[in-house]
Amino acid sequence: AQSVAQPEDQVNVAEGNPLTVKCTYSVSGNPYLFWYVQYPNRGLQFLLKYITGDNLVKGSYGFEAEFNKSQTSFHLKKPSALVSDSALYFCAVRVRLMEYGNKLVFGAGTILRVKS
Amino acid sequence: DVKVTQSSRYLVKRTGEKVFLECVQDMDHENMFWYRQDPGLGLRLIYFSYDVKMKEKGDIPEGYSVSREKKERFSLILESASTNQTSMYLCASSPFGASGRFLDTQYFGPGTRLTVL
Structure with a gap:
């Protein structure tokens, strides 16, 4: 089955330190990968996506993600965490459907807590 | 900016009631989706629609139906709500x-x- 896995339920990091939120994928063919963030009592917001090209993708709010084909990973990173980055983060992969285009399959989510 | 609005932020219903959840988008998008989000399970796709009056089952459609009469509106229906x-x-x-x-x-x-x- 085509899927993504987020191996950490929660990641804790001190403000100012670099952060990494992990994601691995399992798809046939070339993966289209996404990161979304959900702040408390809000819907999901798009952060970034990897379609093709440069393995380092830059997104909103200073986040970036590194695509690694050999490790089938797409980890989200930020050089210096902010308390306001505390939220729920979802990794997703595009799955091709037979006739109707595509759908997204989401991971279970990782809670990021940044402490001052 | 794209805006997607949902009719209610919080809703309390009783078992057996018919429930309508409404969604409206203002960007003339062709595709619309309904997910449910549960702790530890992430988002799971219930139904989606790629055109007016078209609907396709997602991964967990049981107990739900949808309606898309206009391009901007996609409704999720719980025919008989359960806990x-x-x-x-x-x-x-x-x-x-x-x-x-x-x-x-x-x-x-x-x-x-x-x-x-």
Whole structure:
């Protein structure tokens, strides 16, 4: 089955330190990968996506993600965490459907807590 | 900016009631989606629609139906609500991608937290 896995339920990091939120994928063919963030009592917001090209993708709010084909990973990173980055983060992969285009399959989510 | 709105932020219903969740998007997107979000399970796709009056089952369609009479509106219907349908429901929309029907970025509404008693 085509899927993504987020191996950490929660990641804790001190403000100012670099952060990494992990994601691995399992798809046939070339993966289209996404990161979304959900702040408390809000819907999901798009952060970034990897379609093709440069393995380092830059997104909103200073986040970036590194695509690694050999490790089938797409980890989200930020050089210096902010308390306001505390939220729920979802990794997703595009799955091709037979006739109707595509759908997204989401991971279970990782809670990021940044402490001052 | 893309705006996706959902009719209610919080909803409390009783078992057996018929429940309507409404979603409206203002960006003329072809694709619309309904997900439910549960802790530890992430988002699971209930139904989606790629055109007016078209609907396709997602991964967990049982107990739900949908309606898309207009391009901007996508309704989720719980014919007879049950307690295991207590959840956060998220609506999303997206345009066709540059390659035709290939999915581009999805834009989400704020969610409806439904409690079934």
